[in-house]
Amino acid sequence: MTRPSTWAAVVLLTTVSVACAPLTVGSHVERGLDLTRYHTFDWGTADALPQGDPRLERNAFFKDHFEGAVAKQLAARGLELSATSPELLIHYHVTINHRLEIDATAPARYCPTVDCDPPLIGFEAETLILDFIDAATNRLIWRGWAQHPVEDELENRDHMAHRIDQAVTRMLVRFRPL
Amino acid sequence: MFAVTRRAQFALSLLLAVASAAGCAPIYVHAYAERGTAFTYRTYAWAPDTAVATGDPRLDNNRFFAEQVRASVDRELTARGVEKIPSTSSELLIDFHVTIAQEVATTPSNRNEHCVNCGTTIYDAGTLVIDMVDARSSRLVWRGWVEKLDPVIDNQDWMEETIDRAVTRIMRKLPYPIQHSEF
Numbered sequence: 001m002t003r004p005s006t007w008a009a010v011v012l013l014t015t016v017s018v019a020c021a022p023l024t025v026g027s028h029v030e031r032g033l034d035l036t037r038y039h040t041f042d043w044g045t046a047d048a049l050p051q052g053d054p055r056l057e058r059n060a061f062f063k064d065h066f067e068g069a070v071a072k073q074l075a076a077r078g079l080e081l082s083a084t085s086p087e088l089l090i091h092y093h094v095t096i097n098h099r100l101e102i103d104a105t106a107p108a109r110y111c112p113t114v115d116c117d118p119p120l121i122g123f124e125a126e127t128l129i130l131d132f133i134d135a136a137t138n139r140l141i142w143r144g145w146a147q148h149p150v151e152d153e154l155e156n157r158d159h160m161a162h163r164i165d166q167a168v169t170r171m172l173v174r175f176r177p178l
Numbered sequence: 179m180f181a182v183t184r185r186a187q188f189a190l191s192l193l194l195a196v197a198s199a200a201g202c203a204p205i206y207v208h209a210y211a212e213r214g215t216a217f218t219y220r221t222y223a224w225a226p227d228t229a230v231a232t233g234d235p236r237l238d239n240n241r242f243f244a245e246q247v248r249a250s251v252d253r254e255l256t257a258r259g260v261e262k263i264p265s266t267s268s269e270l271l272i273d274f275h276v277t278i279a280q281e282v283a284t285t286p287s288n289r290n291e292h293c294v295n296c297g298t299t300i301y302d303a304g305t306l307v308i309d310m311v312d313a314r315s316s317r318l319v320w321r322g323w324v325e326k327l328d329p330v331i332d333n334q335d336w337m338e339e340t341i342d343r344a345v346t347r348i349m350r351k352l353p354y355p356i357q358h359s360e361f
Contacts, residue, residue: 024332026236026331026332026333027334028240028242028243028334028337029242029334030242093235093238095235097235099280100280100282100300101300102298102299102300119298120282120298120300127235127236129235129236129238131239139241140239140240140241140242143236143240143242145235145236
């Protein structure tokens, strides 16, 4: 029988692991535009670009949780979902790319020849893109993104939900701080 | 002595990393012109937008990036007396493409030199290509491009400055001056 303290430690370690994986966010915005003028939004149709990874296609849990997280954050900023008269149309993409980074854990090496390759490690990086389009002009007025290494989110829904919440919260702070 | 060398290498690596992050890394510019082409074009238009994956999802269909490229090219062509007009009657059609891929940079760049960990850095290296197509013949008459460009996507101000600098450098490769004569 496993003691509760062991389970607590496992949960704590897992949570810390997920929480500590680096997540970076960024955004581009239309210069000089007053973003507080928007009060309603709806979900727009996605463009023709590929998702980038079959594991994320038709993933209903991801879609529901992501759209719910965005709607919640926008509601906190005074933007309501409106199917009839949206001022903003929102669409999003999620892609997974293979990336390289320097292995910070590798010991320093003396490289006497041209064959001394740098200590690199490969990993999968997920990028969430959130596009806000002015419904009147059909122009992109804001793009936010969040990037992080993929851990076990694709298999663990709790971790995926945590990661989505974290990414959406931090992205939308850049759209309009609370 | 060895410690001093290591400190110097570390300082150099740090300097290169900071310079790269600030968009000050060296950029490599090239151009190709179709032989026999008389660069007497005096009007141009932009080719229609096409959704193309760039290798970095942050730049796919990114209007802010695209409009900065177009604004910089417009400024350079205007300075050379080439006028932007509707595409139906322009002499040149202009398009651009960008692709992003990770590059591994090693300091010192000559890897025959001895070093510790060789000051390795990884950065997003972009290739920005500007194409000019003769609107009558649909033939590519000029292509200019910049390689190993870190577009500094995370910082919109730096990204715009980097694009502007890169386009300026590319357009210096245009056959110059463009003459103002009838087609």
